[in-house]
Amino acid sequence: MNTNTRSSTGIGARVPRLELQRLLSGRGRYIDDIKLPRMLHVCFVRSPHPHARIVSINVEPAKQARGVEAVLTAADINPRCEPFVGVALHRPGHRSAPQLLLASERAVWQGQPVVAVIADSLAEAEDAAELVAIEWAPLPVVGDQMQAIAPGTPAIHPELDDNVAFDFSLERGEPAKAFAEADYVIEEEFRFERQMAMTLETRGLIADFNPGDGSLTVIHAHQSPFQMQDVFSRHLKIPEHKVRVIAPDIGGGFGMKLNLYVDEMAAVVASMVLGRPVKFCVDRLESFVSDAQARDHRIKARIAFMKSGEIVAMEMDDIAAVGAYGMPMRFNVAEGMMAITITGAPYSFENYKARTRSIYVNKNLIGMYRGVGMPLACIATELLTDLAADKLGIDTVEFKRRTYRPKSSLPCITPGGQRLETVSFHECLEKLVELIDYDALRKEQRKLREKDVFRGLGIATFCEQTAYGPPYYGPSGAPISTQDGCNLRLEPSGSVRCVTSLTDQGQGTLTGIAQIVADTIGVSIEQVGVIGGDSSISPYGGGAWASRGMAIGGEAALRAGTMLKHNILALAGTITQTPPEALDIIDGQVVNTRTGQPVISLADVGRIGYFRQDTLPPDHDVQLSVSASFVGNDKMYYMANGVQASYVEVDCETGFIKVLGQWAVDDCGRVINPLLVDGQVRGGIVQGIGAVLYEECIYSDDANLLNGTMADYLVPMADEMPDIVVAHVETPEASTKLGAKGIGEAGLIGAMGSVWVAVNDALKPFGARVRHQPFTPERVLDALARARSGRR
Amino acid sequence: MLFDSTLSLKHNVQIMKARNFRYIRPDSLQHAYRILEENGGDAVPIAGGQSLLAGLNMRLSAPKLLVDIGGLKELAGQSQRDGTIRLGALTRHGELLQSDLVRKQLPLLAQAAAHIGHVAIRNRGTLGGSLAYADPAAELPACSVALRATLVLGSAAGEREVKAEDFFKGLFETDLRPGELIVAVKFPAPQANTTAGFAELARRRGDFALVGLAAMVSARRDRIEGARLVYFGCVDRAKVAASVSVAVSGLAMPVLDTAAFEREIRQDLTPDDTPGLRAETKLHMATVLTRRVLNSLVMQAAS
Numbered sequence A: 001m002n003t004n005t006r007s008s009t010g011i012g013a014r015v016p017r018l019e020l021q022r023l024l025s026g027r028g029r030y031i032d033d034i035k036l037p038r039m040l041h042v043c044f045v046r047s048p049h050p051h052a053r054i055v056s057i058n059v060e061p062a063k064q065a066r067g068v069e070a071v072l073t074a075a076d077i078n079p080r081c082e083p084f085v086g087v088a089l090h091r092p093g094h095r096s097a098p099q100l101l102l103a104s105e106r107a108v109w110q111g112q113p114v115v116a117v118i119a120d121s122l123a124e125a126e127d128a129a130e131l132v133a134i135e136w137a138p139l140p141v142v143g144d145q146m147q148a149i150a151p152g153t154p155a156i157h158p159e160l161d162d163n164v165a166f167d168f169s170l171e172r173g174e175p176a177k178a179f180a181e182a183d184y185v186i187e188e189e190f191r192f193e194r195q196m197a198m199t200l201e202t203r204g205l206i207a208d209f210n211p212g213d214g215s216l217t218v219i220h221a222h223q224s225p226f227q228m229q230d231v232f233s234r235h236l237k238i239p240e241h242k243v244r245v246i247a248p249d250i251g252g253g254f255g256m257k258l259n260l261y262v263d264e265m266a267a268v269v270a271s272m273v274l275g276r277p278v279k280f281c282v283d284r285l286e287s288f289v290s291d292a293q294a295r296d297h298r299i300k301a302r303i304a305f306m307k308s309g310e311i312v313a314m315e316m317d318d319i320a321a322v323g324a325y326g327m328p329m330r331f332n333v334a335e336g337m338m339a340i341t342i343t344g345a346p347y348s349f350e351n352y353k354a355r356t357r358s359i360y361v362n363k364n365l366i367g368m369y370r371g372v373g374m375p376l377a378c379i380a381t382e383l384l385t386d387l388a389a390d391k392l393g394i395d396t397v398e399f400k401r402r403t404y405r406p407k408s409s410l411p412c413i414t415p416g417g418q419r420l421e422t423v424s425f426h427e428c429l430e431k432l433v434e435l436i437d438y439d440a441l442r443k444e445q446r447k448l449r450e451k452d453v454f455r456g457l458g459i460a461t462f463c464e465q466t467a468y469g470p471p472y473y474g475p476s477g478a479p480i481s482t483q484d485g486c487n488l489r490l491e492p493s494g495s496v497r498c499v500t501s502l503t504d505q506g507q508g509t510l511t512g513i514a515q516i517v518a519d520t521i522g523v524s525i526e527q528v529g530v531i532g533g534d535s536s537i538s539p540y541g542g543g544a545w546a547s548r549g550m551a552i553g554g555e556a557a558l559r560a561g562t563m564l565k566h567n568i569l570a571l572a573g574t575i576t577q578t579p580p581e582a583l584d585i586i587d588g589q590v591v592n593t594r595t596g597q598p599v600i601s602l603a604d605v606g607r608i609g610y611f612r613q614d615t616l617p618p619d620h621d622v623q624l625s626v627s628a629s630f631v632g633n634d635k636m637y638y639m640a641n642g643v644q645a646s647y648v649e650v651d652c653e654t655g656f657i658k659v660l661g662q663w664a665v666d667d668c669g670r671v672i673n674p675l676l677v678d679g680q681v682r683g684g685i686v687q688g689i690g691a692v693l694y695e696e697c698i699y700s701d702d703a704n705l706l707n708g709t710m711a712d713y714l715v716p717m718a719d720e721m722p723d724i725v726v727a728h729v730e731t732p733e734a735s736t737k738l739g740a741k742g743i744g745e746a747g748l749i750g751a752m753g754s755v756w757v758a759v760n761d762a763l764k765p766f767g768a769r770v771r772h773q774p775f776t777p778e779r780v781l782d783a784l785a786r787a788r789s790g791r792r
Numbered sequence B: 001m002l003f004d005s006t007l008s009l010k011h012n013v014q015i016m017k018a019r020n021f022r023y024i025r026p027d028s029l030q031h032a033y034r035i036l037e038e039n040g041g042d043a044v045p046i047a048g049g050q051s052l053l054a055g056l057n058m059r060l061s062a063p064k065l066l067v068d069i070g071g072l073k074e075l076a077g078q079s080q081r082d083g084t085i086r087l088g089a090l091t092r093h094g095e096l097l098q099s100d101l102v103r104k105q106l107p108l109l110a111q112a113a114a115h116i117g118h119v120a121i122r123n124r125g126t127l128g129g130s131l132a133y134a135d136p137a138a139e140l141p142a143c144s145v146a147l148r149a150t151l152v153l154g155s156a157a158g159e160r161e162v163k164a165e166d167f168f169k170g171l172f173e174t175d176l177r178p179g180e181l182i183v184a185v186k187f188p189a190p191q192a193n194t195t196a197g198f199a200e201l202a203r204r205r206g207d208f209a210l211v212g213l214a215a216m217v218s219a220r221r222d223r224i225e226g227a228r229l230v231y232f233g234c235v236d237r238a239k240v241a242a243s244v245s246v247a248v249s250g251l252a253m254p255v256l257d258t259a260a261f262e263r264e265i266r267q268d269l270t271p272d273d274t275p276g277l278r279a280e281t282k283l284h285m286a287t288v289l290t291r292r293v294l295n296s297l298v299m300q301a302a303s
Ligand SMILES: Cc1cc2nc3c(=O)[nH]c(=O)nc-3n(C[C@H](O)[C@H](O)[C@H](O)COP(=O)(O)OP(=O)(O)OC[C@H]3O[C@@H](n4cnc5c(N)ncnc54)[C@H](O)[C@@H]3O)c2cc1C
Pocket: B044, B045, B046, B047, B048, B049, B050, B051, B052, B053, B054, B069, B089, B115, B116, B117, B118, B121, B124, B125, B126, B127, B128, B129, B130, B132, B133, B137, B138, B139, B140, B176, B180, B181, B182, B183, B206, B207, B208, B209
């Protein structure tokens, strides 16, 4: 890294996203903007029932409709694709029924695709889809996890006998003894309703199977083109080198566009059947019933502690409803596993017991979503420790100071199995306390309570597993690569072209990569062009998920940059007859390290390197294209951390909640670009506040979605959002040169924790507690009513 | 409420594009009347499109012809004469916020307009459209009843006038006849000793209210003399909440105890259970809201 020449665009600089001008002037290219010659459009007919048998399907009227090319059912589509079994091999006992592309005899969730109607235009496909007549015989519905595991409830998939997908327990130390002998035990129940990822751009792809050479190109709004290259190749039996997946501009992913979807696969099969490009764009209503959803947990958690303030044990018991199938490749047991393994991580304690169960219900699949189970761990831990501090009569900040793991104990493995190395809980907390003027806020809170104004202050500490390494996905059997790569080429004119295996859904990842490349080589960012998201041209890689882009892909870019610089200097040395060690590159010029004087421009190096090799010694091997890949072989993840605070006011007569202020102190290791990092934190915070206060897929008891529009499903909006203050502690990741950890999920995890604690802090004068997310006015009023009647 | 979102999911196909329709933009009011008469039930007027288009896109209705009245000068404009303020049907929600006439003479409308949707919606949505649509959760129908407005309705057959409180017949139901348009709304200038009070509870700014209240109240010293309270969001249509209006009259201000009108709120309001919100909770919210609106008037009077 060229730290001595740190420029206004290098590592650490506040560089606005390079693509903003293009995107904001309407020149982005999203799936819906792209048209291929002879392209068709598909519209799916879906099950309106959560569980029903298909008695008959009549596609004839639809086939006759104007513009229709084909109407395909399970019999046409399913045999062409190997079924998906969403089971993680390294999770003993995990099981799922195989998932077919189109429902053939039965539908097991509302929204499951049944018939594909393919026409010349989307309008014609939609009109024809309305003509498909399906006769249904509704079957008994398993609506939620408690019903699903109750004795006598039939199994959704008879071949599995019951509805338990996965049941996992862990125990460290002697939790039973610790709970029995503790001075105090506090127990809470938590409920997290289902929610959506709600990307600005919905899902979509264009599948282009070419019967001429048997090749498949898919332009796909997906976070991991390499994952999909593998899936298309294996499941559709196309040689891998004939499959190319390109991720164009993508309007938000949040993990939702990482999953595998049967409707998307069916659209690809339709292209193979018809030998023409087929476009599939999910529309907003459709996204409500077909995008992977998130959360849906019921958790019981306990904490045991002593009068001395020592925490002696914690316990978590999680029951999650994961939908009708295991999510292929990405496994919807992850929510529960992460929730139970990260609980308590920032705090010193020895004894831990936890269990998570993943349960099948007649609902759409749960999949990856920002934060996965980590916010649930943060909420359980922070609410329980806040209540413990109260019980002891200790201020919550003081309690954290005393019970956080001391720096001297690092590295360590937590009772939940987390490896902590370079975390900075204490530093983040002290910075936050100063930032929010903690004592003054507490004073204001006390004063206002006398005037019947009920404010709450919540502080939440969190860990974020970022940038998973091969020990994470490798043993699961899923061909998901945790490496990333970077190709660099010096162009003859002296600029640099970069191809990364990363993808960008709006984070600005590619801008960060350009900064790293520019900084490492010694050119300005204007001299670097970056492309990502094409499985056929970059080194193999993972893409965007688990807050990994900058940490892994950035390290690969740094290593490639170092290689290219080395090669450039070797060539410059030969041309100028100077030892390469005496040369450096600054501002696009090769300079003499000692004098700082320019020796030769990169344009001249490029010109000679590509066109005048005849002037070089015969044995000089010119390599102006380089490739590097990176993965932390033994690393499970890089652990990022932070602390957030929320200041809220609860209207205790109406149950309405207003977030007055939100502060985040984050440690994601080296900050490559503060604008990008703060953007991630702020966006995550807004999504976190949305989750706690607004977002909920409301289902009837028999699993019918009741609020499937954006008028009724409430996303957080600007008016309701507080001012957000972001600050950083930088503790670099020790195992890489770059030192970056991930940042993608931190904002959401911490904000969910701090809003939970803050709202419950505001309700303390009433002895009330709200534990059912989202905190709707009615749930707040119900909590107050329970407290008034002496229940909690 | 914009529409019942469970409807669309009961279909096999989730679609957000309207069925095919024809579109015409008449150049005079008489021309519009003629088209509406000739096409009967096949034709539907469109003003701001902020309610109609959502329904068409969800395929909840599928008219064959849209008659765009948005450019008709006869339906635009604001005027005041002989103690009556006349607002053209095409008055945009945003204009209610900006108009000096409205702000001075009909502050209730300006207060209410601030809560309707967002800027883009207020720039297009119209007074006539809101009244014709008759959403029981909408602000303007309630305000027009509270303000004793009269609607001017026109058709090829001529014009007639209907009082706002007789115009709203039920859930999305009005006294409009086939082929008839709202031309304008006439408001009597409120009497000197009455004050406008307005508040609503909505989850997010710009959302339709869970419950709202448009109130015209007269008070002397610290006592409420008379009140005309119109709720929205917990009723099937805009109408005077007769029992509550009587019950609060005579109350000393500030109102500390809600016991005097809790029973009446149960009589006048008819909320349903909706996803995530019980009717009982809405009644409680309406009670709190009523007390707050009445007490906000004390503060106004004091200042
Ligand atoms: C996101 C969103 C949020 C919203 N939030 C709110 C809110 O909080 N509160 C609220 O009150 N409204 C809200 N609205 C609705 C908005 O106020 C509409 O503008 C209004 O309800 C209808 O007015 P319009 O001019 O758009 O009518 P249109 O949509 O054009 O028409 C609505 C109906 O009225 C008929 N019509 C229109 N004009 C006339 C006329 N002059 N004579 C006879 N019939 C006529 C049409 O045929 C149609 O049936 C919201 C809308 C959106 C999209």
